[in-house]
Amino acid sequence: MEVITITPRGYCKGVVNAIEIAKRTRKQHPHDKITILGMLVHNRFVVEALQKYQIYSVDTDKKTRYELLDEIDEGYVIFTAHGVSERVVNKAKAKGLKIVDATCEYVSFIHTLIKEKLDEGYTIGYIGKKHHPESEAVLEISDKVHLIETEDDLTFTNEKLFFTNQTTLSSYQTAALYESIARKYPHALISNEICSATRCRQQAVMKLERADAFIVVGDPKSHNTQKLAQLAQNKADHVFCVENLEALLKEDLHAFQKVAVTSGASTPTKITQQIIHYLQTEEIIPLKTEDVI
Numbered sequence: 068m069e070v071i072t073i074t075p076r077g078y079c080k081g082v083v084n085a086i087e088i089a090k091r092t093r094k095q096h097p098h099d100k101i102t103i104l105g106m107l108v109h110n111r112f113v114v115e116a117l118q119k120y121q122i123y124s125v126d127t128d129k130k131t132r133y134e135l136l137d138e139i140d141e142g143y144v145i146f147t148a149h150g151v152s153e154r155v156v157n158k159a160k161a162k163g164l165k166i167v168d169a170t171c172e173y174v175s176f177i178h179t180l181i182k183e184k185l186d187e188g189y190t191i192g193y194i195g196k197k198h199h200p201e202s203e204a205v206l207e208i209s210d211k212v213h214l215i216e217t218e219d220d221l222t223f224t225n226e227k228l229f230f231t232n233q234t235t236l237s238s239y240q241t242a243a244l245y246e247s248i249a250r251k252y253p254h255a256l257i258s259n260e261i262c263s264a265t266r267c268r269q270q271a272v273m274k275l276e277r278a279d280a281f282i283v284v285g286d287p288k289s290h291n292t293q294k295l296a297q298l299a300q301n302k303a304d305h306v307f308c309v310e311n312l313e314a315l316l317k318e319d320l321h322a323f324q325k326v327a328v329t330s331g332a333s334t335p336t337k338i339t340q341q342i343i344h345y346l347q348t349e350e351i352i353p354l355k356t357e358d359v360i
């Protein structure tokens with residue numbers, strides 16, 4: 068079997084930074100309670116590895132970050148790479164929690180940009196995914212920030228319009244939506260803020276000529292992993308989105324001559340390496356929970 072390893076793939080700068088911040092907080096405060104508001108990154112193996120450091124997450128799809136804060140009563144709270152709104156920051160402060168902010172710099176930049184445009188009198192159209200923590204934080208900035216998921220949401224009548232987006236969307240689908248926006252609102256300002264890590268990983272998938280099968284390694288909850296898997300469908304008839312080697316071993320890959328591998332920005336490097344090594348040699352490198360971060 069020929070194994071094509073797509074580059075770049077895996078951990079982005081924002082994820083590496085968030086994990087380092089969490090580990091450093093534990094080192095500096097060995098006896099304090101440390102809780103992550105949500106999943107530090109969307110990967111359950113990272114969450115499990117952090118538990119080995121006595122760092123726990125509160126997370127459920129049904130609650131917002133603001134509501135989840137009710138479950139943290141003491142110690143340090145870590146805000147994830149996806150960012151939080153000022154409302155969440157203020158509630159954490161009011162509860163007497165010590166704040167550690169692991170928001171990715173690309174996300175912080177979007178918050179600053181939107182606040183600037185609101186001050187200038189713009190109404191904001193934000194392309195994003197409903198209930199995703201990154202969108203949730205941005206939508207809480209002001210009721211003048213409106214979520215756009217499809218063209219049907221383009222119902223603005225305002226004069227001054229500013230459009231931007233979530234960092235981890237498909238750069239191809241977002242570009243198509245921006246074309247519609249530019250046609251419908253020719254005077255609107257547009258700032259495409261798909262982060263460079265997301266864009267480069269997607270472009271690398273699209274550069275591949277063709278493979279018999281494409282393996283995308285990542286957590287099914289990870290938005291950027293989902294987008295890579297969608298793009299991979301253009302390049303192979305068989306796409307397997309798997310969270311680890313155990314999941315891949317359930318698939319029958321023997322019929323494939325040429326297999327491509329990539330991974331989402333929140334996928335631990337060691338998990339992807341273990342899969343690539345297995346595909347190349349059929350050997351399994353043992354991996355302990357704490358080894359993945």
Ligand code: SF4
Pocket residue numbers: 079080081082148171172173174234235262263264265291332
């Ligand atoms: S995917 Fe992009 S925005 Fe999200 S943490 Fe990574 S670098 Fe930051």
